[in-house]
Amino acid sequence: MKTLLKLSAAAAALCVAAAVPAQSNAPIKVGLMLPYTGTYAALGTAIENGFKLYVQEQGGKLAGREIQYFKVDDESEPSKGTDNANKLIKRDQVDVLVGTVHSGVALAMARAAKESNTLLIVPNAGADAITGPMCAPNIVRSSFSNWQPGYATGVLMAQRGHKRAMTITWNYAAGIETVKGFTEAFEKGGGKVVKDLTLPFPNVEFQALLTEIAAQKPDAVFAFFAGGGAVKFVKDYVAAGLNKTIPLYGSGFLTDGTLEAQGPAAQGLLTTLHYADSLDIPRNNAFRKSYALTYKANADVYAVQGYDAAQILAAGLNAAKGDLSKRDVITAAMRKVTVDSPRGKFTISAAGNPVLDMYVREAKGLNNEYRSVAVKALADPARGCKM
Template structure:
């Protein structure tokens, strides 16, 4: 009997060791859900390229394990996104979903992903509804809370003594977050809050109203193709030399290749710029430009950071089915962010620095944003206090 018990114990131990080894050696499966078609496709393409660059530099692995990256296009359609993300979760059995770019898509896929016990890591969208009372232990924004880059513009407008500002943004969650962010620090008069349909490309009506109002400045959030057209039309209307242009995501590395000289000197709020002076950022920018012959933007930077974050988390856990351990490993954020300072708040959103940046033309003829000044240091979002983390 003693011999049998001893043999059974050895067998159980060997079985446990085999199980652990299997867990440690399992392939990591990541679903990238990004906008890869339509006027805003460049945003998703930058995120895809940034994530894949990081994985390539890590030898095609995350945490030392082989990784399979499944890329899907949400088409900027929430209903399409829900169908596709359910495929990632139920059919492909992904361990992590990385995405999306737009907040209306984030709102649609958040529940089906997190309810399935899968971790959703956003490399861009940071809706306010998920930062406060609606926070979820399976959701992490590796980028920012939507309001924050716009808060930079509001703070700068206030500091520069602007009394009257015209606001212009698309009519969806991130647009409303942009307005809230700007107004959090700007205490002057809002001449008008103008909302346009998402993916609107003709701004002649809005620019006519803006010119007639003669504000001290304009603040806008127009990502992707919307930003390209707005900046071109703003410059063509002769407004660029008359009314200061403050923005976020309107003039950045995703839009500058098309805007070019029309955008030079325009200001924006950001948590990063290609010329941020850290060794890891210099290496990233050089590698990205060599790989893709383009200047990286915040979309690619955040996605690169997301891959590095996942690498650190996977490396520190023995079994990806241990959700509590994985969650704690992600929350620890034990990686070197390209932006320097980075940690997660209790709501799964970053605490980080924010800057005023401006569009510039480099000596080599390429365009990029460059840091003008730091506006917020180790800045947490305004909603974190309302998040009650799961015990």
């Protein structure tokens, strides 16, 4: 009888243990799906660095739990997006996905996250649909929608008195949607877009399009390029002599992370974005110092967005005291957080997109220096979002 009682007690203890999540103290698995090769490689590295810096500042843990990283190079290739996301979701069984830069790849990630109900934090890609028709409780963005920086630049250019503009970008989601945001604001401000120019991603043969700009003679040009493509475009624009008669403006990605490579060609360019290197607030000053000491490099907007992705995840995990089974608590807290960001404090909309101050910046030396606020607390319209 005593033996039976002991066995019964042991069985009961096992049942109690089984009722408690077995992995409650296990590391939280974070899947980083970012570009580590190609045009956007430097951007992916900066995002990862920013994310890990915040975790490091918390002692290497979020909500008391260690963080374990899994990495996949997304190759900036949309056709591989679903398979690459599923390597992290199904093979590595990550708790949260973080990615990516390319909007086409991010759309595939968002679909995979929705289907598997995996937490997804988007630290760059601005595809409007992610916080529009594809919005979901488990998807939050730490960056922007493509519409936001385009719209802000349209406001700026209209305020500066330009009436006729041309646009130029790659023919993919980020470029097309950014241009739409620009056109909406620019034409609302009394301007007119006379022609939109595009070329396939990641093509950088700009000469024929620059010749067309020269022939059309608009008041100004709005450009959306990033990474290596932005470097070549800005240099080619100056080499063609267009900067002498037709001012060039851009979404801030034109000059973010690219100024050293662009050299003198970029100096004086005005762009709009939700971050400026010289933003003189304590949070930004401390962040830039910490980033420089840790990585021996200057922080940029991509590093900020990675840093804030970790902050948003931490808010959700802290609310649930690290218990990943409390998904409703986590996702609700991720939307209620006010992020104390190097870009300035911001909130998250119901659709999961940041509500952002958009800054006017001027390229000076290796910095995009703050000049003014183009639009205060700009919220993406989240067209098509139903939750």
